[in-house]
Amino acid sequence: MANARALDKRRKSVRNIRKITRTMELIATARFKKAMDRATAATAYTRRITQLVSDLASSGLQVRHPLMEPREETNSALLLVLTGNRGLCGGYNGGVIRQAIPRHSELKASVSKLRLEVSGKRGISALQFRDIEPDEKFLNFDDQPRFAEVEVIANRYLEEYAAGRLDRLDVAYTRFVSIGRQEAIVETLLPLGGIEGADSDAAVKEVTTGESMYEFLPSAESILEEVVPTSFKVKLFKCFLDAAVSEQIARMVAMKAATENAGEMIKQLSMTYNRARQSQITGEIMEIIGGVEALKK
Amino acid sequence: MAELNCIVVTPEKTALETKAEFVAMPLYDGEIGILPGHSPMIGRLGYGEMRIRAGGKETRYYVDGGFVQVADNVVSILTNRAVLGTNLDAAAAREQLAAANKRRATTDDELALRDRLVVQARAQIHVAERSK
Numbered sequence: 001m002a003n004a005r006a007l008d009k010r011r012k013s014v015r016n017i018r019k020i021t022r023t024m025e026l027i028a029t030a031r032f033k034k035a036m037d038r039a040t041a042a043t044a045y046t047r048r049i050t051q052l053v054s055d056l057a058s059s060g061l062q063v064r065h066p067l068m069e070p071r072e073e074t075n076s077a078l079l080l081v082l083t084g085n086r087g088l089c090g091g092y093n094g095g096v097i098r099q100a101i102p103r104h105s106e107l108k109a110s111v112s113k114l115r116l117e118v119s120g121k122r123g124i125s126a127l128q129f130r131d132i133e134p135d136e137k138f139l140n141f142d143d144q145p146r147f148a149e150v151e152v153i154a155n156r157y158l159e160e161y162a163a164g165r166l167d168r169l170d171v172a173y174t175r176f177v178s179i180g181r182q183e184a185i186v187e188t189l190l191p192l193g194g195i196e197g198a199d200s201d202a203a204v205k206e207v208t209t210g211e212s213m214y215e216f217l218p219s220a221e222s223i224l225e226e227v228v229p230t231s232f233k234v235k236l237f238k239c240f241l242d243a244a245v246s247e248q249i250a251r252m253v254a255m256k257a258a259t260e261n262a263g264e265m266i267k268q269l270s271m272t273y274n275r276a277r278q279s280q281i282t283g284e285i286m287e288i289i290g291g292v293e294a295l296k297k
Numbered sequence: 298m299a300e301l302n303c304i305v306v307t308p309e310k311t312a313l314e315t316k317a318e319f320v321a322m323p324l325y326d327g328e329i330g331i332l333p334g335h336s337p338m339i340g341r342l343g344y345g346e347m348r349i350r351a352g353g354k355e356t357r358y359y360v361d362g363g364f365v366q367v368a369d370n371v372v373s374i375l376t377n378r379a380v381l382g383t384n385l386d387a388a389a390a391r392e393q394l395a396a397a398n399k400r401r402a403t404t405d406d407e408l409a410l411r412d413r414l415v416v417q418a419r420a421q422i423h424v425a426e427r428s429k
Contacts, residue, residue, distance in 0.1 A: 038309065038310070041309065041310035041311060042308055042309060042310070044306050044310070044311050045306045045307065045308045045309075045375060048306055048366070048373055048375055049375060051366075052339065052364060052366060052375070055339060055366070056339070146309070147307065147308045147309045147377070148378070151377065159406065159410075162406065163406060213337045213368075214337045214338055214339045214366075214368075215336060215337065215338045215339075216338070216339050216340070217324055217325075217329070217338060217339070217340035217341065218324075218325055218326055218340075218341065220339075222325065222341055223339060223340075223341050223364065226341050226362075226364070227364070230363070230364075230375075233308070234308055237308050
Protein backbone atom coordinates (compact mmCIF):
# COMPACT_ATOMS: atom_id res chain seq x y z
CA MET A 1 0.00 0.00 0.00
CA ALA A 2 1.20 3.48 -0.88
CA ASN A 3 2.72 5.61 1.79
CA ALA A 4 0.06 7.87 3.28
CA ARG A 5 2.46 10.73 3.89
CA ALA A 6 3.73 10.72 0.31
CA LEU A 7 0.16 10.81 -0.94
CA ASP A 8 -0.63 13.76 1.28
CA LYS A 9 2.39 15.64 -0.02
CA ARG A 10 1.36 15.02 -3.58
CA ARG A 11 -2.18 16.18 -2.85
CA LYS A 12 -0.85 19.40 -1.42
CA SER A 13 1.22 20.15 -4.52
CA VAL A 14 -1.73 19.46 -6.81
CA ARG A 15 -3.77 21.84 -4.70
CA ASN A 16 -1.15 24.55 -5.20
CA ILE A 17 -1.15 23.98 -8.94
CA ARG A 18 -4.91 24.25 -8.97
CA LYS A 19 -4.66 27.61 -7.23
CA ILE A 20 -2.26 28.84 -9.89
CA THR A 21 -4.28 27.64 -12.86
CA ARG A 22 -7.43 29.06 -11.32
CA THR A 23 -5.77 32.47 -10.98
CA MET A 24 -4.50 32.29 -14.55
CA GLU A 25 -8.00 31.50 -15.72
CA LEU A 26 -9.35 34.56 -13.95
CA ILE A 27 -6.62 36.77 -15.40
CA ALA A 28 -7.27 35.44 -18.88
CA THR A 29 -10.98 36.11 -18.45
CA ALA A 30 -10.33 39.73 -17.48
CA ARG A 31 -7.90 40.22 -20.36
CA PHE A 32 -10.28 38.58 -22.77
CA LYS A 33 -13.02 41.00 -21.80
CA LYS A 34 -10.71 43.96 -22.37
CA ALA A 35 -9.47 42.64 -25.70
CA MET A 36 -13.01 41.89 -26.76
CA ASP A 37 -14.14 45.42 -25.93
CA ARG A 38 -11.32 46.82 -28.04
CA ALA A 39 -12.18 44.55 -30.92
CA THR A 40 -15.82 45.63 -30.74
CA ALA A 41 -14.83 49.29 -30.59
CA ALA A 42 -12.69 48.81 -33.68
CA THR A 43 -15.60 47.55 -35.75
CA ALA A 44 -17.11 51.07 -35.81
CA TYR A 45 -14.27 52.20 -38.06
CA THR A 46 -14.52 49.17 -40.34
CA ARG A 47 -18.26 49.68 -40.69
CA ARG A 48 -17.84 53.30 -41.69
CA ILE A 49 -15.09 52.55 -44.18
CA THR A 50 -17.33 49.91 -45.75
CA GLN A 51 -20.12 52.47 -45.93
CA LEU A 52 -17.76 54.96 -47.53
CA VAL A 53 -16.61 52.48 -50.16
CA SER A 54 -20.15 51.54 -51.06
CA ASP A 55 -21.00 55.25 -51.37
CA LEU A 56 -18.01 55.65 -53.66
CA ALA A 57 -19.03 52.66 -55.71
CA SER A 58 -22.57 53.94 -56.04
CA SER A 59 -21.29 57.13 -57.64
CA GLY A 60 -20.43 55.03 -60.67
CA LEU A 61 -16.74 54.99 -59.92
CA GLN A 62 -14.83 51.85 -60.85
CA VAL A 63 -13.21 50.61 -57.69
CA ARG A 64 -9.72 49.94 -58.99
CA HIS A 65 -6.36 50.45 -57.40
CA PRO A 66 -2.82 49.11 -57.92
CA LEU A 67 -3.10 47.35 -54.55
CA MET A 68 -6.05 45.31 -55.82
CA GLU A 69 -4.56 44.14 -59.10
CA PRO A 70 -3.00 40.71 -58.93
CA ARG A 71 0.58 40.69 -60.16
CA GLU A 72 1.32 38.74 -63.31
CA GLU A 73 4.31 37.15 -61.73
CA THR A 74 4.89 36.63 -58.05
CA ASN A 75 8.60 36.98 -57.46
CA SER A 76 8.76 37.88 -53.83
CA ALA A 77 6.33 36.94 -51.12
CA LEU A 78 6.08 37.51 -47.42
CA LEU A 79 4.51 35.35 -44.77
CA LEU A 80 3.51 36.98 -41.51
CA VAL A 81 2.78 34.64 -38.62
CA LEU A 82 0.94 35.92 -35.56
CA THR A 83 1.41 33.89 -32.41
CA GLY A 84 1.44 34.62 -28.70
CA ASN A 85 4.34 35.67 -26.54
CA ARG A 86 3.39 33.15 -23.91
CA GLY A 87 2.35 29.56 -23.76
CA LEU A 88 -0.11 27.74 -21.49
CA CYS A 89 -2.93 28.43 -23.89
CA GLY A 90 -3.80 25.03 -25.27
CA GLY A 91 -3.50 24.54 -28.99
CA TYR A 92 -3.45 28.24 -29.84
CA ASN A 93 0.18 28.63 -30.93
CA GLY A 94 0.40 25.11 -32.31
CA GLY A 95 -2.64 25.65 -34.51
CA VAL A 96 -1.17 28.74 -36.15
CA ILE A 97 2.21 27.08 -36.65
CA ARG A 98 0.55 24.02 -38.17
CA GLN A 99 -1.13 26.29 -40.72
CA ALA A 100 1.94 28.40 -41.37
CA ILE A 101 4.51 25.68 -42.05
CA PRO A 102 2.79 24.01 -45.05
CA ARG A 103 2.16 27.47 -46.57
CA HIS A 104 5.76 28.38 -45.95
CA SER A 105 7.13 25.35 -47.78
CA GLU A 106 4.54 25.75 -50.53
CA LEU A 107 5.55 29.37 -51.13
CA LYS A 108 9.20 28.50 -50.90
CA ALA A 109 8.76 26.07 -53.76
CA SER A 110 6.90 28.48 -56.03
CA VAL A 111 8.37 31.89 -55.19
CA SER A 112 12.01 32.79 -55.62
CA LYS A 113 12.23 35.28 -52.76
CA LEU A 114 10.31 34.44 -49.65
CA ARG A 115 10.57 36.28 -46.38
CA LEU A 116 9.12 35.26 -43.07
CA GLU A 117 8.09 37.59 -40.28
CA VAL A 118 6.88 36.29 -36.97
CA SER A 119 5.21 37.99 -34.05
CA GLY A 120 5.35 36.28 -30.67
CA LYS A 121 8.07 34.39 -28.81
CA ARG A 122 6.25 31.09 -29.09
CA GLY A 123 6.07 31.22 -32.87
CA ILE A 124 9.69 32.25 -33.19
CA SER A 125 11.00 29.39 -31.06
CA ALA A 126 8.67 26.86 -32.70
CA LEU A 127 9.92 27.82 -36.15
CA GLN A 128 13.53 27.92 -35.08
CA PHE A 129 13.11 24.43 -33.70
CA ARG A 130 12.19 23.37 -37.24
CA ASP A 131 15.26 25.17 -38.59
CA ILE A 132 13.28 28.03 -40.10
CA GLU A 133 14.84 31.35 -39.21
CA PRO A 134 12.43 34.33 -39.34
CA ASP A 135 13.70 37.45 -41.14
CA GLU A 136 11.91 39.75 -38.77
CA LYS A 137 10.67 39.21 -35.24
CA PHE A 138 8.12 41.19 -33.28
CA LEU A 139 7.75 40.83 -29.56
CA ASN A 140 5.83 44.00 -28.82
CA PHE A 141 2.32 42.70 -29.47
CA ASP A 142 0.44 41.48 -26.45
CA ASP A 143 -3.19 41.33 -25.56
CA GLN A 144 -3.80 44.93 -26.66
CA PRO A 145 -2.15 45.65 -29.99
CA ARG A 146 -2.00 49.39 -30.74
CA PHE A 147 -2.93 50.74 -34.13
CA ALA A 148 0.14 52.96 -34.26
CA GLU A 149 2.39 49.89 -33.95
CA VAL A 150 0.50 47.93 -36.57
CA GLU A 151 0.48 50.93 -38.88
CA VAL A 152 4.28 51.03 -38.94
CA ILE A 153 4.34 47.46 -40.24
CA ALA A 154 1.49 48.10 -42.67
CA ASN A 155 3.21 51.17 -44.09
CA ARG A 156 6.37 49.19 -44.68
CA TYR A 157 4.44 46.53 -46.61
CA LEU A 158 2.62 49.14 -48.66
CA GLU A 159 5.88 50.85 -49.49
CA GLU A 160 7.52 47.61 -50.56
CA TYR A 161 4.48 46.60 -52.56
CA ALA A 162 4.44 49.92 -54.37
CA ALA A 163 8.15 49.66 -55.08
CA GLY A 164 7.69 46.18 -56.53
CA ARG A 165 9.79 44.49 -53.88
CA LEU A 166 6.79 42.58 -52.61
CA ASP A 167 4.16 40.85 -54.71
CA ARG A 168 2.20 38.88 -52.19
CA LEU A 169 1.50 39.03 -48.48
CA ASP A 170 0.07 36.14 -46.51
CA VAL A 171 -0.88 36.30 -42.86
CA ALA A 172 -1.23 33.23 -40.66
CA TYR A 173 -3.30 34.00 -37.58
CA THR A 174 -6.22 32.81 -35.52
CA ARG A 175 -9.48 34.24 -36.71
CA PHE A 176 -12.12 35.00 -34.15
CA VAL A 177 -15.46 33.65 -35.34
CA SER A 178 -17.34 33.63 -32.07
CA ILE A 179 -16.56 33.13 -28.40
CA GLY A 180 -16.97 29.41 -28.90
CA ARG A 181 -15.04 29.16 -32.15
CA GLN A 182 -11.70 30.44 -33.35
CA GLU A 183 -9.81 28.99 -36.26
CA ALA A 184 -6.22 29.19 -37.37
CA ILE A 185 -6.09 30.27 -41.01
CA VAL A 186 -3.74 31.71 -43.61
CA GLU A 187 -5.15 34.69 -45.46
CA THR A 188 -3.76 36.58 -48.43
CA LEU A 189 -3.90 40.30 -47.72
CA LEU A 190 -1.93 41.64 -50.67
CA PRO A 191 -3.01 41.95 -53.40
CA LEU A 192 -6.30 42.95 -51.81
CA GLY A 193 -8.96 40.63 -53.19
CA GLY A 194 -11.66 43.21 -52.88
CA ILE A 195 -12.93 45.76 -50.48
CA GLU A 196 -16.07 45.16 -48.58
CA GLY A 197 -18.88 47.35 -49.77
CA ALA A 198 -17.51 47.70 -53.29
CA ASP A 199 -19.69 44.97 -54.70
CA SER A 200 -22.71 44.98 -52.44
CA ASP A 201 -26.11 44.72 -54.10
CA ALA A 202 -27.18 48.23 -53.22
CA ALA A 203 -24.07 49.66 -54.83
CA VAL A 204 -24.57 47.69 -58.03
CA LYS A 205 -28.17 48.83 -58.26
CA GLU A 206 -27.24 52.46 -57.98
CA VAL A 207 -24.34 52.28 -60.38
CA THR A 208 -26.81 52.11 -63.24
CA THR A 209 -28.14 55.53 -62.36
CA GLY A 210 -24.58 56.80 -61.93
CA GLU A 211 -25.72 59.49 -59.55
CA SER A 212 -24.77 60.05 -55.99
CA MET A 213 -25.96 62.53 -53.46
CA TYR A 214 -22.42 63.11 -52.28
CA GLU A 215 -20.05 65.74 -53.35
CA PHE A 216 -16.47 64.50 -53.41
CA LEU A 217 -13.63 66.71 -52.28
CA PRO A 218 -11.20 66.89 -54.00
CA SER A 219 -12.42 64.04 -56.24
CA ALA A 220 -13.75 60.51 -55.96
CA GLU A 221 -10.53 59.14 -57.47
CA SER A 222 -8.38 60.89 -54.91
CA ILE A 223 -10.50 59.54 -52.09
CA LEU A 224 -10.32 56.04 -53.50
CA GLU A 225 -6.56 56.35 -53.69
CA GLU A 226 -6.56 56.87 -49.93
CA VAL A 227 -9.37 54.45 -49.02
CA VAL A 228 -7.67 51.36 -50.40
CA PRO A 229 -4.44 51.61 -48.36
CA THR A 230 -6.51 52.52 -45.30
CA SER A 231 -8.70 49.48 -45.68
CA PHE A 232 -5.57 47.33 -45.96
CA LYS A 233 -4.23 48.80 -42.74
CA VAL A 234 -7.51 48.18 -40.99
CA LYS A 235 -7.59 44.61 -42.27
CA LEU A 236 -4.12 43.96 -40.92
CA PHE A 237 -5.03 45.60 -37.62
CA LYS A 238 -8.06 43.35 -37.39
CA CYS A 239 -5.81 40.29 -37.80
CA PHE A 240 -3.80 41.44 -34.80
CA LEU A 241 -6.94 42.13 -32.76
CA ASP A 242 -8.45 38.75 -33.65
CA ALA A 243 -5.24 37.00 -32.71
CA ALA A 244 -5.15 38.79 -29.34
CA VAL A 245 -8.76 37.93 -28.50
CA SER A 246 -8.36 34.33 -29.60
CA GLU A 247 -5.23 33.91 -27.51
CA GLN A 248 -7.02 35.01 -24.37
CA ILE A 249 -9.97 32.71 -25.08
CA ALA A 250 -7.62 29.79 -25.71
CA ARG A 251 -5.81 30.47 -22.46
CA MET A 252 -9.07 30.80 -20.57
CA VAL A 253 -10.34 27.46 -21.85
CA ALA A 254 -7.02 25.69 -21.27
CA MET A 255 -6.74 26.96 -17.71
CA LYS A 256 -10.34 26.09 -16.94
CA ALA A 257 -9.68 22.52 -18.07
CA ALA A 258 -6.47 22.41 -16.04
CA THR A 259 -8.30 23.58 -12.92
CA GLU A 260 -11.00 20.98 -13.38
CA ASN A 261 -8.45 18.21 -13.93
CA ALA A 262 -6.56 19.24 -10.82
CA GLY A 263 -9.82 19.08 -8.84
CA GLU A 264 -10.49 15.58 -10.07
CA MET A 265 -6.96 14.50 -9.26
CA ILE A 266 -7.31 15.83 -5.72
CA LYS A 267 -10.49 13.81 -5.28
CA GLN A 268 -8.78 10.64 -6.40
CA LEU A 269 -5.68 11.28 -4.30
CA SER A 270 -7.83 11.94 -1.24
CA MET A 271 -9.57 8.63 -1.70
CA THR A 272 -6.30 6.69 -1.98
CA TYR A 273 -4.90 8.62 0.95
CA ASN A 274 -7.88 7.77 3.17
CA ARG A 275 -7.65 4.15 2.23
CA ALA A 276 -3.95 4.06 2.94
CA ARG A 277 -4.48 5.68 6.32
CA GLN A 278 -7.29 3.28 7.18
CA SER A 279 -5.22 0.24 6.30
CA GLN A 280 -2.36 1.60 8.36
CA ILE A 281 -4.65 1.97 11.38
CA THR A 282 -6.08 -1.50 10.83
CA GLY A 283 -2.58 -2.88 10.65
CA GLU A 284 -1.62 -1.22 13.91
CA ILE A 285 -4.72 -2.53 15.71
CA MET A 286 -4.01 -6.03 14.46
CA GLU A 287 -0.53 -5.77 15.86
CA ILE A 288 -1.80 -4.67 19.27
CA ILE A 289 -4.38 -7.45 19.38
CA GLY A 290 -1.74 -9.91 18.32
CA GLY A 291 0.51 -8.69 21.15
CA VAL A 292 -2.29 -9.00 23.73
CA GLU A 293 -3.14 -12.52 22.54
CA ALA A 294 0.50 -13.48 22.83
CA LEU A 295 0.74 -12.18 26.45
CA LYS A 296 -2.38 -14.15 27.56
CA LYS A 297 -0.68 -17.46 26.98
CA MET B 298 -31.34 75.75 -35.03
CA ALA B 299 -30.39 72.29 -36.10
CA GLU B 300 -27.29 70.83 -34.58
CA LEU B 301 -24.49 68.81 -36.06
CA ASN B 302 -23.78 65.39 -34.71
CA CYS B 303 -20.05 64.98 -34.77
CA ILE B 304 -18.52 61.50 -34.59
CA VAL B 305 -14.78 60.96 -34.62
CA VAL B 306 -13.72 57.35 -35.20
CA THR B 307 -10.20 55.95 -35.11
CA PRO B 308 -9.31 52.33 -35.95
CA GLU B 309 -9.01 51.63 -32.23
CA LYS B 310 -12.20 53.20 -30.95
CA THR B 311 -14.82 55.86 -31.29
CA ALA B 312 -12.83 58.78 -29.99
CA LEU B 313 -15.58 61.34 -29.73
CA GLU B 314 -19.30 61.58 -30.20
CA THR B 315 -20.78 64.97 -29.54
CA LYS B 316 -23.24 67.63 -30.62
CA ALA B 317 -21.69 70.65 -32.25
CA GLU B 318 -22.67 73.96 -33.81
CA PHE B 319 -19.71 74.21 -36.08
CA VAL B 320 -16.85 71.97 -37.14
CA ALA B 321 -13.76 73.01 -39.04
CA MET B 322 -11.19 70.56 -40.29
CA PRO B 323 -8.24 70.36 -42.64
CA LEU B 324 -8.99 68.82 -46.00
CA TYR B 325 -6.42 67.47 -48.39
CA ASP B 326 -6.07 70.85 -50.07
CA GLY B 327 -7.42 73.41 -47.63
CA GLU B 328 -9.66 73.91 -44.65
CA ILE B 329 -13.38 73.29 -44.63
CA GLY B 330 -15.97 74.55 -42.21
CA ILE B 331 -19.22 72.71 -41.74
CA LEU B 332 -22.40 74.24 -40.39
CA PRO B 333 -25.72 72.47 -39.87
CA GLY B 334 -27.54 71.83 -43.13
CA HIS B 335 -24.38 71.21 -45.10
CA SER B 336 -24.92 69.28 -48.31
CA PRO B 337 -23.83 65.63 -48.36
CA MET B 338 -20.13 65.34 -48.95
CA ILE B 339 -17.18 62.97 -48.71
CA GLY B 340 -13.77 64.51 -48.33
CA ARG B 341 -10.20 63.46 -47.89
CA LEU B 342 -8.59 64.86 -44.76
CA GLY B 343 -5.15 66.31 -44.42
CA TYR B 344 -3.03 66.72 -41.31
CA GLY B 345 -3.89 69.56 -39.03
CA GLU B 346 -6.26 71.12 -36.62
CA MET B 347 -9.88 70.23 -36.21
CA ARG B 348 -12.04 72.65 -34.26
CA ILE B 349 -15.33 71.64 -32.78
CA ARG B 350 -17.55 74.38 -31.40
CA ALA B 351 -20.24 73.25 -29.02
CA GLY B 352 -22.11 75.53 -26.64
CA GLY B 353 -19.86 78.47 -27.54
CA LYS B 354 -16.76 76.56 -26.48
CA GLU B 355 -14.16 75.50 -28.98
CA THR B 356 -12.14 72.31 -28.67
CA ARG B 357 -9.07 71.71 -30.78
CA TYR B 358 -7.94 68.33 -31.98
CA TYR B 359 -5.12 67.18 -34.16
CA VAL B 360 -6.28 64.81 -36.91
CA ASP B 361 -3.90 62.63 -38.83
CA GLY B 362 -5.35 62.17 -42.31
CA GLY B 363 -8.40 60.10 -43.14
CA PHE B 364 -11.85 60.95 -44.42
CA VAL B 365 -14.89 62.96 -43.56
CA GLN B 366 -18.42 62.12 -44.51
CA VAL B 367 -21.28 64.57 -44.09
CA ALA B 368 -24.92 63.55 -44.46
CA ASP B 369 -28.11 64.53 -42.65
CA ASN B 370 -26.28 66.77 -40.21
CA VAL B 371 -24.03 63.90 -39.17
CA VAL B 372 -20.33 64.55 -39.56
CA SER B 373 -18.33 61.30 -39.43
CA ILE B 374 -14.62 61.75 -39.25
CA LEU B 375 -12.48 58.69 -39.91
CA THR B 376 -8.91 59.32 -38.96
CA ASN B 377 -5.84 57.39 -37.88
CA ARG B 378 -5.35 59.49 -34.82
CA ALA B 379 -7.33 62.19 -33.08
CA VAL B 380 -5.49 63.86 -30.23
CA LEU B 381 -6.76 66.63 -28.04
CA GLY B 382 -4.63 69.71 -28.71
CA THR B 383 -3.55 70.04 -25.10
CA ASN B 384 -2.38 66.42 -25.04
CA LEU B 385 -0.07 66.82 -28.01
CA ASP B 386 3.61 66.32 -27.49
CA ALA B 387 5.20 69.29 -29.21
CA ALA B 388 8.73 68.18 -28.35
CA ALA B 389 8.23 64.81 -30.05
CA ALA B 390 6.79 66.55 -33.09
CA ARG B 391 9.81 68.86 -33.26
CA GLU B 392 12.06 65.82 -33.13
CA GLN B 393 10.11 64.22 -35.95
CA LEU B 394 10.44 67.42 -37.96
CA ALA B 395 14.18 67.58 -37.44
CA ALA B 396 14.59 63.89 -38.29
CA ALA B 397 12.40 64.23 -41.37
CA ASN B 398 14.35 67.21 -42.64
CA LYS B 399 17.54 65.21 -42.36
CA ARG B 400 16.19 62.28 -44.36
CA ARG B 401 17.71 61.73 -47.71
CA ALA B 402 15.12 61.48 -50.43
CA THR B 403 16.26 60.45 -53.87
CA THR B 404 13.20 58.82 -55.38
CA ASP B 405 9.68 60.14 -55.80
CA ASP B 406 8.34 57.77 -53.18
CA GLU B 407 10.92 58.84 -50.65
CA LEU B 408 10.24 62.47 -51.40
CA ALA B 409 6.53 61.97 -50.86
CA LEU B 410 7.19 60.17 -47.59
CA ARG B 411 9.48 62.93 -46.36
CA ASP B 412 6.98 65.59 -47.31
CA ARG B 413 4.29 63.76 -45.42
CA LEU B 414 6.41 63.48 -42.29
CA VAL B 415 7.29 67.16 -42.46
CA VAL B 416 3.69 68.26 -42.93
CA GLN B 417 2.54 65.97 -40.11
CA ALA B 418 5.15 67.32 -37.71
CA ARG B 419 4.49 70.95 -38.59
CA ALA B 420 0.75 70.52 -38.17
CA GLN B 421 1.27 68.94 -34.76
CA ILE B 422 3.52 71.74 -33.58
CA HIS B 423 1.04 74.29 -34.86
CA VAL B 424 -1.92 72.72 -33.09
CA ALA B 425 0.04 72.21 -29.88
CA GLU B 426 1.06 75.85 -29.76
CA ARG B 427 -2.37 77.18 -30.56
CA SER B 428 -4.06 75.17 -27.84
CA LYS B 429 -1.73 76.31 -25.09
